[in-house]
Amino acid sequence: MNATEVQQSEHAVRIIHIIDSFNGGGAEAVVLRLHEAINNEPNAESYIVSLSRRSDYDISHLTNCYVLPFGTNKNLDSWYRVGKVRQELLELIRKIEQGGAVTAIYSHLDVSHSVVAGLQCEIKRHYVVHASCKAELSNARQRGFFGYQRLKRRKAVMHQQHLVTVSAGVGSELQGDIEWLQAASVTTIYNPFDTQAILNMAQATEPALPSSPYLLHIGRVSAQKRIDRLFDAYKRSGVETQLVLLTKDSTKLRKLIKSYGLEHKVVVAGFTQNPFVWMRHAELLLLSSDYEGLSNVLVEALLCGTPVLSTDCPHGPAEILHNFHEDWLVPMADIDSFAQKIKLLLKTKPKVDVEQWPMYEKFQASYAANAYIQHALKHMAC
Structure with a gap:
């Protein structure tokens, strides 16, 4: 554990967030x-x-931040490890x-849900759903029986619990679509974004930025x-x-790039603590997913003033762009439409006017923080 002794607090609301790791x-x-x-x-x-202890993010500056002494987040909820973890x-x-x-515990991601559900404590526990459960379960079923059963077991602990979802679309799945996974209540709270911090970081100097335009x-x-859809x-x-x-970077990624003959056009820049400077200078940000919970990168790119082009996947992109730039969505299965829209947006160079963005206020960090505080208070006595 990497924090100092806890001091007596006078705060009216005290929340603990639990997550598998600080992986990137x-x-x-x-x-x-x-x-x-x-x-x-x-x-x-x-x-x-x-x-x-698995981490890509720098947490050294954070207060009230703890790390349990386990080297990996894999199988922390397995029968032979979960007792020690709990x-x-x-x-x-x-x-x-x-x-x-x-006041409340908020669990994030499936392994944490599984661990937190079995805790022997009286604190109210809530589960935050960051992605489409239907899509994740479908993908797991295609990959194999045992992986699907493991994921189903982890998600089943949320049945008849008070859930927070990061988009309304994700929430809609948990109110009747899955028989064995239905929420007692669903509250949608969009992810928080510190707009000023993003804009400040976007102004940073980044020597690795390409000298020519890039997607x-x-x-x-x-x-x-x-x-693969993106490359196509x-x-x-x-x-x-x-x-x-x-x-x-990875061997798998390099092989995929080579299979499309794009070795001289695709640059793998790696993971970075500051993606915003890259967003600010990009011509266009591209998202090619089969599903999302919300899609942070779309919001961040828009805040940086960069146009986006995304598959119209469940569930976040359509909510982000609703009544704003819905033409920046393309059908998931229509590769030609995706390709043509890349050409069109590079040619027309559209501007992003966040003052006209209906969702702008709901993505602000203070809005999300207060929503969680009110949620914790509301359910404290339930």
Whole structure:
């Protein structure tokens, strides 16, 4: 555990967020931002606990941040490990409670849900759903029986619980679509974004930026993100503008790039703590996913003033662009439409006017922080 002793607190609302790791994903970034946003609110205090030491994000500057002594987040909820994990977590929670009563625990991601559901404590527990459950279950079923059963077991702990979802679309699935996974209540709270911090970071100097115009894609290489679809559309577009990927390099990724004959047009820039400077200078941000919970990168790109082009996947992109730039969505199965829209947006160079964006206010960090605080208070006595 990497925090100082907990001091007695006078805050009216005290929230603990629990997540599998600080690996470089969108949900992890959301939890870190939410933690800071709640701590910026008066009479509120946030704690964040990672179940493992695995981390890509810099957390050294954070207060009230703890890391359990497990080297990996894999199989932390397995029968032979979960007892030890829960014991360590419960000891830490008791330590935090010495500083004052905890209002609520919010669990993020499936392994954390599984661990948190079995905790022997009286604190109200809530589960935050960051992605489409239907899509994740469908993908797991296609990959194999045992993986599907493991994921189903992890998600089943949310049945008849009070859930928070990061988009209304994700929430709609949990109110009748899945017989064995139906929420007692669903509250949609959009992910928090510190607009001023994003704009400040976007002004940074980045020596690795290309000297010529580029398209940008940000995201891990996974079945969900469908980078194969991205490469197909990019190749069909015939544009000469290079494509930059902010993702971890790998042999698998290099082989995929080569299979499309794009070795001289695709740049793998790696993971970065500051993607916003890359967004600000990009001609266009591209998203090619089969599903999302919300899609942080679309929001961040728009805040940086960069146009986006996304598949109209469940569930976030359509909500983000509703009554704003719905023409920046393309059907998931229509590669030619994706390719043609890349060409069109590079040619027309549209501007992003965030003052005309209906969703702008709901994405602000203080809005999300207050929504979580009110949610915790509302359910405290339930």
